[in-house]
Amino acid sequence: MSKTTSSIAKARTEVWRSRVYSALRTTLACSIVGCTTLYGPVQLRRYFEFPSFTYATTVLIVSDATFGDTIRGCWHVLCASLHVMILSLLSLQVIGLEHFSYHVGALAMAASAFVVALSESTHLNTKRLAFGMLVNVYVSTVIDGLQVGLFYHPVNVVCSTALGAVAALLATFFPYPRFAYNETRKFYQFYAENTSERLNCNIEVISASDNTTACGFLTQAKFLSTIGARLLQSIRSKLNGIQWERPQTKFFNPTWLDSEEKLQDLEAPIRGMDIVLSSCTSFPVAVVDEELKDVLLNCIKQCTRKLEKQAKCFAPFDAKTASAMKKEILIKNLSIAHKDLPTSFFLYCVHLFLDDSHIAKKTGHVLEKVPKGGNSKWSSRKIREVVMSMIPSSKNLAFAFKSSLSLGLSVLFGLIYNKENAYWAGLMIALCFVNGRHPTFSLANARAQGTAMGSVYGILCCFIFKSSEDFIFLPLLPWIFFCSFLSHSRMYGQAGGVSAVTGALLVIGMRHDGPASEFALARIVEVTIGLICFVVVEILFNPFRAASLAKSEVSESLRMIQDCIDQIAIVTPGEKEMPSTSYRALREGQKKLKSLVCQLEDFTAEAELEPNFWFIPFHSACYSKMIKSLTRTVDLLLFVAYSMENIMQLAQKDNAFWIDFQDRVNDNVGILKNKVAPTLKFLEEITRIESIGELEKELKSRKLPCDIESQEYPNAGAFRILGGDEEINDITDSFMQHLEEITNKSYTNKDDEMLKGQMLFHFSCLGFCTSSLMRETTKIQSEVKELLVWENPSSQTNLKEVYCKINALHSQ
Structure with a gap:
């Protein structure tokens, strides 16, 4: 318990310290400005006629x-300065200073903003x-x-903006330079310690002798x-800051680039x-004996030991x-x-941790070999890619x-x-x-x-210090x-x-011709x-509510889960090896699903912040539970892809042993597809409707036939959903x-016990993930x-009736 609290205290202390230093640096930078x-000096100040933007920068x-x-x-x-100098001087020269009226200035602003925003390669901060x-x-003109x-x-x-950048750079050295490299290593050490304590708590939970002890460690975890x-x-x-501090890292120390992986x-x-422990209903777990606890x-x-070594420099574990x-x-x-799948999967995860397995390995990044005589074809393809990258996308145009x-x-x-x-x-x-999107009204x-x-x-x-300016x-x-x-x-x-600090800076940190109150009122x-202009334009370009987009994202996520399950390849008798394209497709689908779930989280957070107006209140609790289930599904599919890959690799080493139980793999994967995929399809169709009304x-309006007695539409028998825990x-x-x-x-064949143990390990992982996906x-x-x-x-809401109505419409 003391270790846990000390770890959390260290993390909190470091976050608090970094925020204090950040506040001090901001204060120092604004003081310099x-x-x-x-x-x-007056000769210097005449180049800084826009202190407001200096503070903002x-x-x-x-x-x-x-x-x-x-x-x-x-x-x-x-x-940004290069963009502004080129665009502004060109506009001022072509239009002429004498023609710069209100409307011309606004049009020049709109045209220049469009040109700056159109470039897809330009960073967002540069555009801002x-x-x-x-x-x-343009306003000054x-x-x-x-x-x-x-x-x-x-x-x-340009000079005023440069002053803000110089002030920020000078303030970064106070009280000492805050290097991203050191910050990353420091937080990684905290993360390694946190991971070690989470692992310790999880093992204490599964080894607990009663529910009270297990619940205590589970809460800590x-x-x-x-x-x-x-x-x-x-x-x-x-x-990202490491590459700006140490550009050579990209070429001479590429391990930092794979830190995310x-x-x-x-x-x-x-x-x-965590998924295993959430599936356990009572403690102690029957199969966890004293021998397993010692292990x-x-x-x-x-x-x-592994985490302590990796925390130093991301070094691989021996x-x-x-x-x-x-x-x-x-x-x-x-x-x-064969006695308890959750405990077996728990051991599987511990084994993965010790094995330093690359379960989250990247896909689609293998370098292609250029065939002899194919340089011209390769060059033309690269030229085409460069040309296509110069054409702005619809998203960037918007x-x-x-x-x-x-x-x-x-x-x-x-x-x-x-x-x-x-x-x-x-x-x-x-x-x-x-x-992208953001909570417009809240911001x-x-x-x-x-x-x-x-x-x-x-x-x-200004009122209090008017006598001592x-x-x-x-x-x-x-x-x-x-x-x-x-x-x-x-x-x-x-x-x-930022608005609060800028508001005070512009009132106090600038010289005004009139009273400060008049300036503040005019600025407000x-x-x-x-x-108002910002909100109106945002609504025009993003007319869909975040709640509607969140529901649509649920449908897309369910569709992607179906695609992932379809990519779980079934091995047919006599097939010697699994096509690698199936694994890549499953991993790519899992990554796309993860991206969809992240978007769903963003839409949910936005919908919680935005006003409901005359719409139905957003059901945030339901979406939170949905996100939790979808997140677990993402994790389970990652394990499924990893276990299926390893099963086929091991099968190639001992094909005779594999042939004896490949039918079992077919049966269980087939059950997953036959049970889960249709249910997900039905749920996807149901979530796509606007309302039952x-x-x-x-x-x-279409006057479709309906049975008078049962009040059912045709194709009602096609509906099939998962049962309760008994079926699972x-x-x-x-x-x-x-x-x-x-x-x-x-046990009867001791020729290669380790190989068969590994085969069983991955197969039990597949079994747990299959049942968990269904759950x-x-x-x-x-x-x-x-x-x-x-x-x-x-x-009256009934999933079967709703789906039958949807199916009746689609069948027409």
Whole structure:
């Protein structure tokens, strides 16, 4: 218990320390900008006429950034500056400063934004910075373009942005450089320790002598799993910064590039153990005797040594040190595989952990050999790929049109309302564009609240320190520090935190001709104008609610599960080897399913944040359970692919032994396909309907025949869903009976006990995953029914009746 709490305390302390340092760096960077723009030499200050965007650039780059991230941010500033100089000077020269009216400025902004956003290879941060710089250039040209000349505003905007990048870079060295390489290694050590403790808790659970002890360790394991997921997220967020700090890593130390895969190889066995423990209903487990407990306790020591070695430099673990332990696990599994599949699969996961198996290996990345005389063909294919990559996709075109319209309208209406403060309408939304969907209303609300809070704080500071303006910048420092933590809150997030700190910075950190309250009020109104334009355009380009997209994503996930199950190849008698294309297709399908589930999580999170308006409230609890079942399905399919690959590899070594029980594999895989696939198809069709009421209206409009007595439509007998636990248990018992036959044969033939033990190991894994897939399908089935009842409270909901109505429509 003490180890667990100390591990969690270490992780929390490190996260707290990194956030404090990040807040201090942000405060220092903003102080550098403030001192330079307010108190610097006059000859220097005349090049920084846009301190507002300097502050925004500084906060955007330095927040939670490692040294590598800051270098990348400076590179984005350089790229954005090149975009802006070319586009703005070309526009100003062609149009002419004397022709820059409100409408012309808005059109120039829209056209330039479209060009910047259209490039698919340009990073999103580069586009954001370029949008903000273009807003400053065009609005300033509309205000006083004839008075200052062609180059004045573009050069000043670039210099102001460069000052923000330099300030962020200098602040990164305080109190010492925060290198992504060191941060990654540090968090990986925490993750390794967390994984070791999760493994320890899982083994304590399966070895527990009573339910109370098991529940206690199970609770610890779940909490450690949550911390582990956060540590994984922290590691992934810093891997990209390593390539900017150490470009040579890409060529001379490619193991860092495969860190994501290595982390998955560690995470997958632990997740498999979690699935096993969730399937156990009572403790102690009958097959776990004292001898097996000793084996598992020795495994903890071996796994801890492996994690300690890998935590240093991602070094591979020496498999020889654990060979005796792996053999002992294999031998022990021979006596329990046919008695208890969950415990056998638990040993399987422990074996994977010790074996350093690449269960999450990549597919589709094998280098193709260029045949002799085929260089011209290969070159033409590469040229075609380059040409196709230059053509923007439909998704990128939509983003370009959205950015162009939003910025053009915000600049236009901002200039119409208040010419002198029209910057803020465009600047507010210039830095908030994202790829894909996001909770529009929630983010707009967070930005509006943050802007109001920061502006009010700035006004109060100006009122309190009006007699000592030389010290007015001092109360801004604690506010910057506070808002850095506010960015990590669930209520405001990064959007609200950045808006809050920027709101105060613009009131206090800039010189104003009039009272600060008038400037703050004008800016709040301009920001509101920009946010309204942003929200309206987002709704026009994304008219579908997140709740509707989440339901559609459920249907797509069910469809993908069917495809994955179809790719589980059945071995026919006499076939010597399994086509490798089947394995690759299953792995690719599993990855696509994982991506769909991640999108479903994003849509669910967005739907929880967005207002329901007049629609049915979003059933977040049901979707959370659905995501949990789908996530387990993703993990199970990964194990299925891995076990099937290894079964066929081992079968080639001992074909005689394989022939004796290949029919069992056919039978059990066939049961999986015959039972699960039709049920998933029915559920997919049911989740695609909008509502039962709309379905019944369409049936009446087509006047389809219906049996008067049973009130059923044709093809009613085609409906088939999974039964309860009894059906799943019957299939599991049949599988265990086959395992017992194989085990008995293994004992009678001692020629190659290890080979047959490995065969049995993978076959028992396949058996557990098969029964677990059926169990998860049953859960998804009940969750779909719950969702159907929620969305149709006034209708009698019966899955069979609903599907028969859908089938009747499709048959016409």
